[in-house]
Amino acid sequence: MIPSHRSADHPRPVARRARGRRPGEDPLTDRSADHAVASTAPADPGARALNTFIAGLPKAELHVHHVGSASPRIVSELAARHPDSKVPTDPEALVDYFTFTDFAHFIEVYLSVVDLIRTPEDVRLLTYEVARDLARQQVRYAELTITPYSSTRRGIDERAFMDAIEDARKAAEADFGTVLRWCFDIPGEAGLVSAEETVRLATDDRLRPEGLVSFGLGGPEIGVPRPQFKPYFDRAIAAGLHSVPHAGETTGPETVWDALNDLRAERIGHGTSSAQDPKLLAHLAERRIPLEVCPTSNIATRAVRTLDEHPIKEFVRAGVFVTINSDDPPMFGTDLNTEYAVAARLLDLDERGLAELAKNAVDASFLDEGGKARIKEEIDRYTTGRLTS
Ligand SMILES: Nc1ncnc2c1ncn2[C@@H]1O[C@H](CCC(=O)c2cccc(C(=O)O)c2)[C@@H](O)[C@H]1O
């Protein structure tokens, strides 16, 4: 059973070129090899059929990072503009560059890509192209995590930054039909200075972007205790934002408890170590607090050793509300569709189970109720259509 806060009797689930568009070209048709490295077609006909189902399944994504979603072509294009950067300009070389020895190494590589985003036009191009990639995967709605401090600190004007992301958001909705909302997160390791700057940008009515819905906390967890950020989350929540900090990704369940108790988390980014604490699992399940699970991310950053050891099975067994996400897809050589295929394998899901997972993400989102209903109806129509054809 893929639990969700809906009725318990819902069916048990059995089993990468930002280039100008040619006139009249469908904005989603792009023959460039500029996708995340999609998984190779599985040998098993059943798995192939599920992958085909997943590719067309309308989805929502709740845990995916702005800079972390820059496709290999975008990153190499930006690296070519900035020869002083150590980021490779060759997309192939980028695959090796995006191979991490541990979480700290991941953050180091992540920041080298942040350094490439230097102008408001870089921000706009990146945001629009990330939306294109999401739309290609039938993502109808995504909450994109943005770290404005990391960009304004590197010299991008705050007003120009906000205009760039909002322009791209509106263009993406018009061109691709994909609805984007923003989560602003604090890069925790940058300390309380970054926390103050982030909450200022998120709550100053002269700056706060229309698409902003939530407030997060990212970066390394080790040595960055959550409770110190309580005053900033209190201000963000008072301004109407939802609290969605990372927690339990590289530290134990106590970090998840802190995120719940001090930061009033409504969802938890990763929450991987929650499986070590039966009381925490029971609490998450009983309070229906969704986990934003990113399976391949956890392997790529070495937070979890192998997919077969990933605690997602324990989460479902404990009745925890699970959503599937890609985190930083090109950096981890994955995409959202691949993450759904991973979930299908680990949870033994069939099409109906996958549709339930997709609806979990819609239910856990901060989209308005009308928008949620529309996407869930589309998921049901798609699923019924595929299963009866
Ligand atoms: N899986 C992840 N788990 C956690 N975070 C993740 C994940 N994926 C992506 N991120 C992003 O990485 C950034 C890290 C930025 C950071 O640590 C840092 C440290 C010191 C200075 C500065 C600076 O800019 O001056 C930045 C976060 O903002 C977050 O949004």
Ligand SMILES: [Zn+2]
């Ligand atoms: Zn993340």
